[in-house]
Every structure is written in C-alpha cells, then in structure tokens.
Amino acid sequence: MEMNEATYFGATPIDGYGPGFFRIGGEVHEGALLLLPSGVREWAGFEAEPIVAAEAEIDLLVVGTGPEMSYHLPREFHSAIEAAGIGIEVMASPQACRTFNVLLGEGRRVGAALLPA
Template sequence: MRMNEVHYDDSRPVDGYGPGFFRIGGAVVEGNVLLTPSGVTIWDGYGDVAGLVAAVAEVDVLLLGTGAEIAHPPAALRDAVEKAGAGLEVMASPAACRTYNVLLAEGRRVGAAMLAV
C-alpha cells in the first residue's frame, strides 16, 4: 500500500475524538462542535438550527454527526438546512470525522456539525 501525506492548507482537520470531546487541528474542544471554513464553534445540538442554517452559506455539503450511533435528526432541522441550499449527510460522529477530513483534503467546501460521543 502506498501512503501519502495529506495537506489541509489553512483548514483544521479532526485529529481525534473521545468521550465528550473532539481534537481539531491539535486543540481539544469539549462538547458538540460545528466546523466550517471560517472556523470551529461550539454547537448546541439539534436545537441550534439557526447555527446550521448560517453555516450553509459557507459550504456545499454539511455532515451531521449524531453521536456514537447513527440516528434520525429532527425533521425540522433537515428541512431548514435543505431549504437553505445545502445537502445534509447524516452519519455517526466517528464516520463524520473521517468523511470531513477526506472532503477537506480534496479541497471541498465542507462543514460538519457533530454531537460528542
């Protein structure tokens, strides 16, 4: 297998995660996070629909990490994001971390809202 080093330009990849935290670009962030091209913010979870709608202006696709297991998000959240003009891809948070890093390495306009595991 051939291994290649990945370069993320100025973006900050997800380096790791654990119970109640994410490590993003070397910094530990406690709780749920919202990652966009403009930076990392704390996300208040499913109740923070406005935060996700605001993020849509910066991304083409928004990943939604639902915690340790995949779960259906509230319909109002999905509808609001899709009406704002972005696709919403729902997956468990560990998968969202990996997918976010792959799309980021490809230079895509990607965002991720993730519940801590």
C-alpha cells in the same frame, strides 16, 4: 504502495475524538461542535439553532449524531439546511469525523455538526 501526506487546503482537519471531546488543530474541545470554513465553535445541538446557513459557505454538511447513527433529524434542522441549498449526510460521529477529513483533503467545501460520541 506510495504514501502521501494529506493536504487540507488551508482548512483544519479533526485530529482525534473520544468520549465527549474532539481534538482539532491540536486543541481539545468538549461537547458538541460546529466546524465551518469560518472556524470551530460550540454548538448547542439540533433544536438550538438550525445552523446559520447563509454564513456557512459550504456545499455539504456532515452531521455526526453521537456514538450511533440516528436516522431522524429534527425536521426544522433538516429543512433549514436543505433550504440553503446545502447537502446533508448523517452518520455516527466517529464516521462523520473521518468523512469530514477525507472531504477536506479533496478540497471540498464541507462543514460538520458533531455531537460527541
């Protein structure tokens, strides 16, 4: 089997994650994060902001709900993302990190809203 190094088309993948943190581009970030093409920033969670969809420039938002998958996102959050024409995929945060990296490697316009595991 031939192994190829992943290319992320100028985007920054998630290097790692653990209890309460994510490592992105070699930098450790604690707490919830929002990853968009414009960069990485702290995120106050579902109720605080429905993500500024107009500035997102993404086709898909991968939502990490913490250590386990939650099937129920707040209605306002979900509605705001859908109203902006952005697809949404919900999963536990570890799976969301891996999915985000795979989609970046495919050159997709993807963002992530991640609660720490």
